[in-house]
Amino acid sequence: MKKRLIAGLLAGVMVFSLTACGGADKNQGTAQEATQETAQETTDAEEETESDAAEPSGAPVELNVTTTFAGEDTNAQNFKDAVAAWEAETGNTVADSSATSDETFKTRVVTDFEVGSEPDVLFFFNGADANSFIEAGKVVPIDEIRAEYPEYADNMNDDLIADSLVDGKKYAVPVNGYWEAMFVNTAILEEAGVEKPGADYTMDQFKEDCEKIKAAGYTPIAAALGNIPHYWWEFAIFNHQSPENHLEVPASVEDENGQAWVDGMNDIKELYELGYFPDNTLSATDDETFAMFTEGKAAFLIDGSWKVGGIVGACQSDPEDTSTIDADKLAQFDVTYVPGNGDRKATDLVGGLSMGYYITRKAWDDPDKRAAAVSFVEYMTSDSIVPIFAQHTASALKNAPEVDSAQFNELQVKAMDMMSGVTSLTGAVQDLFQGDCRVSTFDGMPEIVTGKVSAVDAVAEGLEMYNNQ
Amino acid sequence: MGASIYRNKKPAFVFLIPAFAFMVVFLYYPFFKNIINSFMEIKQLGSSGTGLNTPWYANYVEMFHDEYVWVSLRNTLIMMVVTLVGQVGIAIILALMVDNISRGKQFFKTVFFFPIVISATALGLLFNLLFLYDKGMINQILEMLGKTELTDWKAEGIALFTMMLPVMWQYVGFYFVILITGLNNISDELYEAAEIDGATTWQKVRYISIPLLHNVICTCSVLAVTGALKVFDLPWTMFPKGMPLKSTFLTGTYMYYQTMETKNVDYGSALAVLIVVLGIVLSKVVNAIFKEKDY
Structure with missing residues (x-):
């Protein structure tokens, strides 16, 4: 009898625990619904929400802030300095949980919103990555903030602030833009008898140059196709399109854009078969092929504006100390345009303002944090701070101050020169093509270039998944 | 009061409940x-299911058609054989050798056990440097020995070997310590009697040590086979996303890849169920094969 009682007791505890967990889910759902309802109500009647908000206590607050200004990001130190200055100015403090921008970071942010532990201010992507928390009403539109704080982001050119893919509203105030271009190791080019590519560089010229570089005993292209094929993926497709239609995800593999994607994949396959990528391109990591480039073993590297900092760091004996820079080594590196083809000129690059500061609904609804969050974003997007972060990239400032190039290193100056010749900056279509639809052509790139999967099948599989999302 | 305090079991259950609740x-x-999730449609990591899959068992059907499930199962089975032969086998040899020396036993015990205390991720990074294509230690040694071309130790044909070697190396010490403890429990009188009878060292090993180690070897074998199912961090550090050409996936790394990389969360849940089922079946089979004997 006793045993039965004990068994019953234990079973009861188990059921209770399960119920408790289930209950927690329900509560969470209810909380989420409530937040969504609040968001809706706030959007519908902004003035009412204002009057409903409790009075702020006026005491200094601690803001939870998450950004991508961390790790090797060129602006990591700039961000720390700016935060310290804002803290000193306002008396508020910042709990900074910034991390390097990668897939893990994106997942962390999305999960934080799901479970209700989102930060107060977030610096994040403004494309499809932000869809889930915008759909859930967990961030505040700029217009809603301006209803109470009319000066919020009024120094920005609104046309350059990206619209949300969910509802067409603007949420994220941009700081610095990005560009993707081709870095070159000029020491290798000289040795191979190749001139630095210019504004009218074509794919045919690029292949000729690769052949010369290969003959000179160097690897032409530094890229890890089995790890980070992203940049080649983007430009290979772009080379069969134009800036006007690059951001259109094809409806099917058979339409014109779909065929452009297939041709792009086949171009990468051709370069692989010609032996222009590193011998271990399918098994190497991006760090390994980047090291090949900085150590003078590979000539070309297509990458983003953030890589300027990485190359400069590789030229320093102490990556943390800019005074240890080897100026002769840095002088070997340059940045230029990506070989063009068809309707895409070499000077038509991928870039734009893909990230910005969001204020979360949680912070907005907190009377103590609302003003602090607005103040923080206004400070970080002010005319004096933005140029420090933007450097050689674009910004959305209405009155961008003249950049003092004396504060830049040689590669940054070369980047600014290169940017001055850009004819168009188009966003990356891969930012719209998110989720498991990417797998067949990103993770599947080794299968495509080795011929295990045809480019048509890989693209068709990805598009089918995208269209079923 | 008195002796009744020992008969009253209620306090014991009260103290068991927190741990039990924690487990629950x-x-x-x-x-x-997770089982429920494997039947749901989940759009991304961290979000709840939006409804049942169509059909609800779709993930389990997909599993049979997914060639990488078969690749990961094949690699996991190879890993089991490698752990049995490479880890337990080498550990037996090392234990017998160390047991037969009179000085420096403690030194070898420490040296062989040492890799266990290093995190698998750190070991993965260490072996990444050893096997690095350009300027890796092994390729540098081969270059010094006259090899003119670099070897890509992570290329398709050789990647499994490169992945399993460090895994094997890491756990040899673990089984070595268990086995040497087993050897210490064998009475010296048996060896002395054999010596008086004129037995050679090999005969003592063959007819005394190995038979009396049978149960310990069985335990090690069960641990090795079930442990092979859980290997994750070192292979993932060295071969993320099953590279090259998705040829190095193990069941654990493939489940992680589907869940965390491709965000196919419900399919990842189904793969987790497969791993649990596989674990239960294999542990039953291994227990049946390596039955312990009563002496």
Whole structure:
């Protein structure tokens, strides 16, 4: 009898625990619904929400802030300095949980919103990555903030602030833009008898140059196709399109854009078969092929504006100390345009303002944090701070101050020169093509270039998944 | 009071309940939730299911058609054989050798056990440097020996070997310590009697040490086979996303890849169920094969 009682007791505890967990889910759902309802109500009647908000206590607050200004990001130190200055100015403090921008970071942010532990201010992507928390009403539109704080982001050119893919509203105030271009190791080019590519560089010229570089005993292209094929993926497709239609995800593999994607994949396959990528391109990591480039073993590297900092760091004996820079080594590196083809000129690059500061609904609804969050974003997007972060990239400032190039290193100056010749900056279509639809052509790139999967099948599989999302 | 305090079992259950509740919340609930998730449609990591899959068992059907499931199962089975032969086998040899020396036993015990205390991720990074294509230690040694071309130790044909070697190396010490403890438990009188009878060292090993180690070897074998199912961090550090050409996936790394990289969360849940089923079946089979004997 006793045993039965004990068994019953234990079973009861188990059921209770399960119920408790289930209950927690329900509560969470209810909380989420409530937040969504609040968001809706706030959007519908902004003035009412204002009057409903409790009075702020006026005491200094601690803001939870998450950004991508961390790790090797060129602006990591700039961000720390700016935060310290804002803290000193306002008396508020910042709990900074910034991390390097990668897939893990994106997942962390999305999960934080799901479970209700989102930060107060977030610096994040403004494309499809932000869809889930915008759909859930967990961030505040700029217009809603301006209803109470009319000066919020009024120094920005609104046309350059990206619209949300969910509802067409603007949420994220941009700081610095990005560009993707081709870095070159000029020491290798000289040795191979190749001139630095210019504004009218074509794919045919690029292949000729690769052949010369290969003959000179160097690897032409530094890229890890089995790890980070992203940049080649983007430009290979772009080379069969134009800036006007690059951001259109094809409806099917058979339409014109779909065929452009297939041709792009086949171009990468051709370069692989010609032996222009590193011998271990399918098994190497991006760090390994980047090291090949900085150590003078590979000539070309297509990458983003953030890589300027990485190359400069590789030229320093102490990556943390800019005074240890080897100026002769840095002088070997340059940045230029990506070989063009068809309707895409070499000077038509991928870039734009893909990230910005969001204020979360949680912070907005907190009377103590609302003003602090607005103040923080206004400070970080002010005319004096933005140029420090933007450097050689674009910004959305209405009155961008003249950049003092004396504060830049040689590669940054070369980047600014290169940017001055850009004819168009188009966003990356891969930012719209998110989720498991990417797998067949990103993770599947080794299968495509080795011929295990045809480019048509890989693209068709990805598009089918995208269209079923 | 008196002796009744020992008969009253209620306090024991009171103290057991917190641990039991902890297990329920953090093990059994996620376990059953995972089974449910494997039938749901989940759009991304961290979000709830939007409804049942169509059909509800779609993930389990897909598993049979997914060639990488078969690749990961094949690699996991190879890993089991490698752990049995490479880890337990080498550990037996090392244990017998160390048991036969009179000085420096403690030194070898420490040296062989040392890799266990280093995190698998750190070991993965260490072996990444050893096997690095350009300027890796092994390629540099081969270059010094006259090899003119670099070897890509992570290329398709050789990647499995490169992945399993460090895994094997890491756990040899673990089984070595268990086996040497087993050897210490064998009475010296048996060896002395054999010596008086004129037995050679090999005969003592063959007819005394190995038979009396049978149960310990069985335990090690069961641990090795079930442990092979859980290997994750070192292979993932060295071969993320099953590279090259998705040829190095193990069941654990493939489940992680589907869940965390491709965000196919419900399919990842189904793969987790497969791993649990596989673990239960294999542990039953291994227990049946390596039955312990009563002496």
